[in-house]
Amino acid sequence: MTDKQKEFLQLAVIDRLTYSEIEKRMEISRSEFAPWWDELKDKRTYLTSIRDKWLKKCKEVDFKDFRNWHESTDKKCYYCEISEKEIEHLWNKHPQLTKRNRGRKLEIERLEPNLPYSNVSNLVYSCYWCNNAKTDTFTKEEFLEVGKVIKGIWKNRLR
Known part of the structure; x- marks a missing residue:
């Protein structure tokens, strides 16, 4: 090109x-x-x-910085480690995972909820369920423990 x-x-x-x-x-x-x-x-x-x-x-982040973040970030949930391919498999196997439209793709999540989205070092990918459950209540470290439990549930459902 x-x-x-x-x-x-x-x-x-x-x-x-x-x-x-x-x-x-x-x-x-x-x-x-x-x-x-x-x-x-x-x-x-x-x-x-x-x-x-x-x-x-x-959009407050320069597009090139965001693109670099996107391209260098693992495309799996930071907390439970489910990938988008595994999410797609879960949806195919369990079409009623949620009644909402969310959940079919990874979402952008802030590790520290009080920091803005413009801080790319604070961004990770998260599945809908971890992102929804973490809210602004849990710290990153606390929710990594919860993510281990969710990971076990996904492993069972993916069998």
Whole structure:
């Protein structure tokens, strides 16, 4: 991928500029960059998924910092260690895990609830159940103990 294509994806996906705005900003014609939308579909889809997580909870953080955090963080619950693949398996096996719409994906959780989402060193991934149960009541250390119990339950249900 060229530097111009990276810039295009940043402007189109992250900054959400119109093609007219991109044309002005990049100083290239629309006919040159318009085909990139389809050509870069996989990269665009990947960036969109990160952007959506960023916008939902962490838009005060610079996108590049958030992306680095996302790409370097294990995609499993910090407390019970369940992965998204295991969560998907649980949902398939037990479709009534929760009546809510949450629970099918890992969520962004703050280890210390009084610190803002803008502090990326305070962020981890958590499953819905651990995130919901931890609330603002338990410390990270206290809830790691609870996570061990939840981990045992998931192991039994995943058999």
